[in-house]
Amino acid sequence: MRADLQLISDWIPSNSRVLDLGCGDGALLAHLSEHKNVAGYGLEIDAENINMCIERGIPVLEQDIDQGLQNFEEQGFEVVVMAHALQQFRRPDLLLDEMLRIGKEAIITFPNFGHWRNRVHLGIKGHMPVSEFLPYNWYDTPNIHFCTFNDFRDLCQDKGLKVQRWAAVDGQLHDHWWTRLMPNLFSETAIFKVSR
Amino acid sequence: MPDTIPVDSVGLITPQVAHFDTPLVLACGQTLPNYQLVYETYGELNADASNAILICHALSGDHHAAGYHSMEDRKPGWWDSAIGPGKPIDTNHFFVISLNNLGGCSGSTGPTTVNPATGKVWGAEFPMVTVEDWVETQARFADRFGIQTFAAIVGGSLGGMQVLDWSVRYPDRLQAAAIIASAPKLSTQNIAFNEVARQSIRRDPQFHDGQYIEQDTIPTNGLGLARMLGHITYLSDDSMGNKFGRQMRHDTYQYNYEVEFEVESYLRYQGEAFTKRFDANTYMLMTKALDYFDPAAREGGDLAKVLSKAQCEFLLVSFTTDWRFSPARSEEIVDALIRSGKHVSYTKIEAIEGHDAFLFPIPRYMNALRGFLSRVAKCLPKENA
Numbered sequence A: 001m002r003a004d005l006q007l008i009s010d011w012i013p014s015n016s017r018v019l020d021l022g023c024g025d026g027a028l029l030a031h032l033s034e035h036k037n038v039a040g041y042g043l044e045i046d047a048e049n050i051n052m053c054i055e056r057g058i059p060v061l062e063q064d065i066d067q068g069l070q071n072f073e074e075q076g077f078e079v080v081v082m083a084h085a086l087q088q089f090r091r092p093d094l095l096l097d098e099m100l101r102i103g104k105e106a107i108i109t110f111p112n113f114g115h116w117r118n119r120v121h122l123g124i125k126g127h128m129p130v131s132e133f134l135p136y137n138w139y140d141t142p143n144i145h146f147c148t149f150n151d152f153r154d155l156c157q158d159k160g161l162k163v164q165r166w167a168a169v170d171g172q173l174h175d176h177w178w179t180r181l182m183p184n185l186f187s188e189t190a191i192f193k194v195s196r
Numbered sequence B: 001m002p003d004t005i006p007v008d009s010v011g012l013i014t015p016q017v018a019h020f021d022t023p024l025v026l027a028c029g030q031t032l033p034n035y036q037l038v039y040e041t042y043g044e045l046n047a048d049a050s051n052a053i054l055i056c057h058a059l060s061g062d063h064h065a066a067g068y069h070s071m072e073d074r075k076p077g078w079w080d081s082a083i084g085p086g087k088p089i090d091t092n093h094f095f096v097i098s099l100n101n102l103g104g105c106s107g108s109t110g111p112t113t114v115n116p117a118t119g120k121v122w123g124a125e126f127p128m129v130t131v132e133d134w135v136e137t138q139a140r141f142a143d144r145f146g147i148q149t150f151a152a153i154v155g156g157s158l159g160g161m162q163v164l165d166w167s168v169r170y171p172d173r174l175q176a177a178a179i180i181a182s183a184p185k186l187s188t189q190n191i192a193f194n195e196v197a198r199q200s201i202r203r204d205p206q207f208h209d210g211q212y213i214e215q216d217t218i219p220t221n222g223l224g225l226a227r228m229l230g231h232i233t234y235l236s237d238d239s240m241g242n243k244f245g246r247q248m249r250h251d252t253y254q255y256n257y258e259v260e261f262e263v264e265s266y267l268r269y270q271g272e273a274f275t276k277r278f279d280a281n282t283y284m285l286m287t288k289a290l291d292y293f294d295p296a297a298r299e300g301g302d303l304a305k306v307l308s309k310a311q312c313e314f315l316l317v318s319f320t321t322d323w324r325f326s327p328a329r330s331e332e333i334v335d336a337l338i339r340s341g342k343h344v345s346y347t348k349i350e351a352i353e354g355h356d357a358f359l360f361p362i363p364r365y366m367n368a369l370r371g372f373l374s375r376v377a378k379c380l381p382k383e384n385a
Helices: A003-010 A026-034 A046-057 A092-102 A116-125 A150-159 A177-181 B131-144 B158-171 B187-201 B205-210 B220-234 B239-242 B264-278 B280-291 B295-299 B305-306 B328-340 B354-359 B363-376
Strands: A016-019 A040-044 A060-062 A077-083 A103-111 A163-171 A189-195 B016-020 B035-042 B052-056 B095-099 B152-156 B177-182 B313-319 B346-351
Touching: A003 A026, A003 A077, A003 A103, A003 A163, A003 A189, A003 B313, A016 A026, A016 A150, A046 A060, A046 B346, A046 B363, A092 A103, A092 B280, A092 B346, A103 B363, A150 A189, A163 A177, A163 B131, B016 B131, B035 B131, B035 B363, B052 B131, B052 B158, B095 B131, B131 B158, B131 B280, B152 B158, B152 B187, B152 B363, B158 B177, B158 B295, B158 B305, B177 B363, B187 B220, B187 B280, B205 B280, B220 B264, B220 B280, B220 B354, B239 B264, B295 B305, B305 B328, B313 B328, B313 B354, B313 B363, B346 B363
Parallel strands: A016 A040, A016 A077, A040 A060, A060 B346, A077 A103, B052 B095, B052 B152, B152 B177, B177 B313, B313 B346
Antiparallel strands: A103 A189, A163 A189, B016 B035, B035 B095
């Protein structure tokens, strides 16, 4: 399982109801169902991923998140998760509102655009960063709303959201004293758990 | 006609008949003292009768879902693409049952069979049957085979409504439910289409108030018209456009009411061919069964409350160009299942074929069905898995 999913899994209470937005092949929900008795649904639009979920028995719904989540009732889930996808949607800020309408808590992970290597790419070399972790060119990237660790923290503040927990980790999803000390500069992936 | 039976076919099949002598009280209030159902089975029932899949047919379907009746058959059963060894409904693992619903016209008791009370063909005297009645007869049929719990029940369109009803009427009698291109109830527009179909049959002078068989005639014009109308609603604008466009029979306009455009010829052919294989009274009954279906009405319109009784895992499938039972209708069921916390997966398949898409072997659709049922197969005792 992807290391960030392991981390998210540790933050999800046992026996809870989880909605996983952009659930991929269902790895997180499979893990949660097996180890924490969590029942949940994944939303996905990729055909292969959807089929993978169906085959492994993970409830998956083909639904385009950009078209809205109005079909989900208020506070129907304990946790709504979005792993590494927030930056791919048209209005991440409104999506965050929706996540907290549907769920009591939201867990979001995203690539920190403020990482020093990205700054070197843009600041010194003068190019949009392309790395193993962000392997796209500017014109074909699905990531249309990059943000930094600090940007997201500020958004939560502006919206009056409570940051329950956060983690700032390197490419291998390990946290270190330096990623904790200067997350905006040294973390490659940011993980937030927020609530109203 | 197949020169040889394909290896992934269930092969040559002989339909069978099951008689039932326990009276059946129908939703309409009438009682059938006895009745028979014609059916086919594919694959082998396992020792503990846990590997059965029930196929529920749609409006004009019947028991002949897969394989061939003879080497002279032009085409196999209506869902041959999905049922067979190695196919999504895999007869290497499952025992598949397909029956002709009560009120049908392919051998089960219905308007074309003889009413034992009068010695005459039932015709329009045959009582109205509903989806709930069908599920009841299917449950009795399962009892006959010693099948307490179906591994899965699968159906498209009107067949999907039967699956939906099964999931809440007999929640402990199925492990999995696949509901394809269906709806929790008909829309106003759907009922309206059905009414035009019925009126075109009833207004045919050959209808004779439904007793046309006694008069040795058939309301071919009315039934043909009903089918033409229905057929348009089963296709999409794009699929008709791709198939016929504005192709013409002649190089120039004839300025008369004979066939000018190929689509006219196609519809006339479809209408006429249908009257040779289908009964007008059965067609009317089936459209009424569609109209009446509304399980949520039992709970004041709360579908989630009705579905809270269900225990099985669900797969819902819709098709993008289906406007008779649009994706939004399947999504109503999905949303209700989510609200009641049920295990459901849903996929919306890109397809040009309109409502008819559920009969086509579209790869993504077939993969979803295969994946869903392979999970069910894994839970079977070793001998089948």
